[in-house]
Amino acid sequence: MVTSKFSNTLSAIELNAGRKLNWHYDQLKEYLSFTVNNEAIEVIPKNKILQESELETLKEALLDYGFQYKKTIDDSILVFEQNIELR
Template sequence: MVTNKFNDTLAAIELNAARKLNWDYSQFKDFFSFTVNKEAIEIALKNKIEESQLETLKQALLDYGFQYKKTVNDLILVFEQDVELR
């Protein structure tokens, strides 16, 4: 995926995730920081979330073809685009 296109999609992904969590966007940004790293999305957790909220976040990214891949230091979630959609 081209980086510019990837960055353009990031805001839509964030808004979709906030909507699925039933949070307003500012509340969402208080809990998560999204960054693009090559062809992956890294989400830094700024505050603790419940397991059900984490599952909702994972589903919101799956809506855009990104699958959960790993957690780094219990603080950063890494999602990569589904190979079939590339």
């Protein structure tokens, strides 16, 4: 997937994540930062440590768009890559 396509879809992914977490958009942007990096989406918690249930909900929200959890970097940056079967 081309990075520009990620950028076009990123807002929809953020809105979906906020909806699933029952957070309004401003709350989502206050707590989490979504960025595109090398055909992956990185989610960085800013002002909140995610509870296990919130983390699972976030993983489900990204899975709705074909992104699967891949790894955590430095115990904070969550990396999601698009499902290989969908490429």
